[in-house]
Amino acid sequence: MIAEMTTGDALLIVDVQNDFCPGGALPIAEGDAVVPVLNRWIEQAAARGVPVYASRDWHPVGHVSFEASGGPWPPHCLQDSEGARFHPELKLPETVVKVTKGVRFDQDQNSAFDQTGLAEELRQRGVKRLWVGGLAEDVCVLATVLDGCREGFEVHLIPDATRPVSPEGGARARQDMQRAGAHGLAAG
């Protein structure tokens, strides 16, 4: 699949941050297992001149998505914290474009496209096809893939480069992504 990356493609890495990996504030089982897989994709992207985008969850103190504010999640990815840093073994290129989200006081932004201008940026760079991996498969990867399809990109999930918060959520997310027209998902 990696061999298919070519001009007009972009690699979009969603929220591969310490807090979503084992030992973090909102750990996803095997979250860190996506890192070596994504490193191979990053290497291939560099070899083929394919741009790399990396989104990050970047919450203010007391964010609306935190339990104490009535949200579903424990505090995580606080701006400038160790937990908000990209996984230390993720080999992001110097040319990586970071997409910061989750900064609003009044609402969460699960999708990397949500009020970030990312769709416009990608179109301006001539991107037509997106290869997506990262965390979590049933939260921010799902929302990003659905928005990417809606925005008219040909979206390919990299199945071994993502992990869900829950297995059931992951199964539902794969169905939803497939229905939306995303590629890379096994039939059924």
Ligand code: VGL
């Ligand atoms: C995410 C839960 C809360 C994610 C972000 O990146 O998937 N999950 N905030």
Ligand code: ZN
């Ligand atoms: Zn969050």
